Amino acid sequence: MEKYTKHTNVAALMNRANVDTDQIIAKQFLKKVERTGFGQHLFHDWCYLEDGTPNPKFELNNPAFDGARVLVVGDNFGCGSSREHAPWAIEDYGFNTIISTSYADIFYNNCFKNGILPIVVDAPTLKALMTEIEENPGVAFTVDLENQAVTTPKGTQVAFEIDGFRKTNLLSGLDDIGLTLKHTDKISEYETTHKERFPWLWAS
């Protein structure tokens, strides 16, 4: 996983609430056995017209958002299915940061496994950020995870909260399976006691 570093990039706006993972990556693309190449299918049903050409009305098809790495979206982003293909598609498309008021639980967890920073802000802050993009499409936001801050050209400074463990993992790009395996002794110790207490768990 790539290390998450401070960056200044175009912020794309998608002012929709309850965007579910079925919209982020549609079911017909879940049959692949690989982890890569999902970006081209991001928001497929909204992105393309019936004849396969880009839908000019779809927010992300706005040329001002070309090269965007920050995605600003409405409440409860990523609800529904647990499919990690959703963050795979978002990351592969080019985004490494999402800003919203809330995320669905599984999607939120999945983001961190893929180098994506999902930032939570309050409703007035989200509105201010959205307004700034609406007034100036193509505007670039600076995201500084180390100092937990988003800065905009208009001078808006947003401080955000994030779990310390998740922050460290994003900043270092660490493989968290490796981290857990450092505790193998503890896991074995736990299993010994667990087996004594609940022997039926191991019966097969």
Added chain:
Amino acid sequence: MAKTMYEKIWDSHLVHEEPGQAPLLYIDRHLMHEVTSPQAFEGLDLAGRPIRNTHSILATLDHCVPTKLADRINLPDPIGAKQVRRMMENCEKHGLTLYDMESQNNGIIHVVVPEHGFVHPGMTTVCGDSHTATHGAFGALAFGIGTSEVEHVMATQCLPQTKSKTMLVNVNGTLSKFSTAKDIALAIIGKIGTAGGNGYVIEYAGSAIEALSMQGRMTLCNMAIESGARAGLVAPDQKTYDFLEGKEFTPKGDGWEKALAYWKSLPSDADAQHDTVIELDAADIAPQVTWGTSPEQVVPVDKKVPSPADFADAGKAKSCESALEYMGLTGGTNITDIKIDYVFLGSCTNSRLEDFRAAAEVVKGSKVAAGVTAIAVPGSYQVKKDAEAEGIDKIFLDAGWEWREPGCSMCLAMNGDQLKPQERCASTSNRNFEGRQGKGGRTHLVSPAMAAATAAAGRFVDIRTLEQG
């Protein structure tokens, strides 16, 4: 200190905790299907890591599996077929139990797992599938995970976790005979919204929940995720123990007595504190029908489709407007005036024997309305066999329904069963998202009995007004 059931399960599965690190939680059971696992196996193999406890895993093929018998022999979709093959290869290579398409145990993961008693009260259970919440019906902490976490659990039998808050949803009173666990689930989501449970594990309690069968509790907990909760829980009781006793993976003899003693210690202590408490009166819960593209967009069947102006919140008004456009509906329309093209009875929410019995009572002696396609898809071969032993298949076939092989089918439409654009479906599944049942398809979520009545009428019907035969 008094503890909730969630806290008891959490505490007994805590492997390690230290400042600056996420607590490490031990995982007892790991359920698998073909869609969310191939990349996890690949990651594991690339890193040269073995699976820590192969006995913790039970796998099935369900999402990509066709429900027409002929298509199961030769999968028409080569990409889906490759995914199915890959799952079989991975399970073979790692020595995992897989209920493949030829197995008489095959079916939807969340239907077959309880049939074999694989998940017990107090267990931590995960699956790369959001509807893992189903197993909370047994008092197990069961939640959906992503593919990276599937790999993590295979390699370590643990997951770094953050502790959730707890929400107690009390449903007291008596449910009308026309309302079901599905209606309770939809009514709760209608009340708290699809994000209402974000950050929480929900515990369902109260006399109406105690009165539910195990199948009903599975339906209810299955939809905990549609309210945003990490998991749903119902305290184990005699119904739970009766359901589990004698099943393949449940302990026998002395083990059973020990297990029982432990299970009885699990319910929340009487004075345990929940972070939020929600109250519903079961008597107020009418049969529910969703009208929009989110499960929270739901009303009782005798009500009208709302208009954007009915919502004070600007965001909800906007969502209403776009949902109405997608659904091809006008605010103010009576739900019972909405005509449908398709009926789907199935999915991990509502495809158990009890669901088919309830629907069969309504289907008996009826005919599927002209122009309507109705498919009944049992959740497993076991359900199919049991239903056929009771003659339920004949009731459906005589009425003009199709009687299919088990699988996820039209719940997520990645197996050949899907709606065409603009087709409208009364569905017993769990999500009415845009395109969920096929691009442009329009989904209305209902209970099995409501789906059955809708098939015969070609429009939504208030089953409370049907003549009793």
